Amino acid sequence: MSEKKMMMQATEIDNEGVWHWDGKEIPLLGNFMPVPDTVRKEFDPKRQEILMIVDVGDWLEICPECGEEAKGIILVTAHTKIYPAHCCDMMVWMTDKATKRDYNEIYQT
Numbered sequence: 001m002s003e004k005k006m007m008m009q010a011t012e013i014d015n016e017g018v019w020h021w022d023g024k025e026i027p028l029l030g031n032f033m034p035v036p037d038t039v040r041k042e043f044d045p046k047r048q049e050i051l052m053i054v055d056v057g058d059w060l061e062i063c064p065e066c067g068e069e070a071k072g073i074i075l076v077t078a079h080t081k082i083y084p085a086h087c088c089d090m091m092v093w094m095t096d097k098a099t100k101r102d103y104n105e106i107y108q109t
Helices: 103-107
Strands: 018-021 024-027 032-034 047-049 052-055 073-076 081-085 090-094
Touching: none
Parallel strands: none
Antiparallel strands: 018 024, 032 047, 052 073, 073 081, 081 090
């Protein structure tokens, strides 16, 4: 199955880090996610393993996309943090270069 058919929506990821897709429940911890080129640093891997799941309150007070109160979790890789923002159904990508992009961007090339 192609990655394009498996695009995640933020609201499909629950607060336990489980992706609910096509009637399946896929735990994200330990799995790999594709990271958009616009977010990755030059030598970071294109697919990154979810190493831990933390409460969004440890990192954010408000959603960087819509300004609503941040609720839920952040998925953490060695190079990237991903906030599945249920408030605006956006995947907010964060690195130490403070870049954020919508997950769907990787499929528009």
